[in-house]
Amino acid sequence: MILDNCKIVDLPRVTDPRGNLTFVEAGRHIPFEIKRVYYLYDVPGGAERGGHAHKALHQLIIAMSGSFDIHLDDGFSKKTVHMNRSYYGLYVCPMIWREIDNFSSGAVCMVLASAYYDEDDYYRNYASFREDIGKEPAHENSVS
Template identity: 80%
Template sequence: MNIDICQLVDLPKINDRRGNLTFVESGRHIPFDIRRVYYLYDVPGGAERGGHAHKKLHQLIIAMSGSFDIHLDDGHSKKVVHMNRSYYGLYVCPMIWREIDNFSSGAVCMVLASDYYEEEDYYREYAEFKKDVNKEAP
């Protein structure tokens, strides 16, 4: 996969004097059905999360509160996306290595995933990921 596929998705934002509302709909705002939702919170200062890639899983990552940086790597190119708005989601396709750091105090990172948890879908070693990326290259 190519890192350029990983893009920010502008989610609907309904403004109201009582508070704003944003929603996400499978197949409408994101190109997959949601099978799992998880979130990271109470991340200690200086800690990193992620540090893996998925073989088949699609994800949408949202900063529900606070901010953090997502480092993306397709084995050939890299980019960093700063997340700090709850009405933007970062679509991450399969075969992209990701690391998340620079969490602000009180940050909450929510992830919508295309499938249930399966350990076999993970690349946990960058060298193995890089080897398989190079196999796929033309």
């Protein structure tokens, strides 16, 4: 299962009475070179982010402040990870559909990415994602 590759990375913590420090080193803590960093903040209550998958991009997602839930789906199984510690990162490999929700007030979600932004790397349609992984998209039953 591809989903088994997505796991929490326990990042180093240097504790100090003046404040703690955590760091991330490419190739040491995460299995990719960092090409891009971005972050989500001021997410309104009830809003969702994500809603896509990547063909080749690797990511490490960190709750820098506050908390949120990440829902992962490889087309065969699903899991939800609650992020609420700045010294944990969630490694997300390619070909995983992700949705992020349940943002606490003041939450900051930082993402370290293995590549520069490339729209061609995205699946923004769930049915297309499932077709490419070899599974028919789920059909919704409609009631007239």
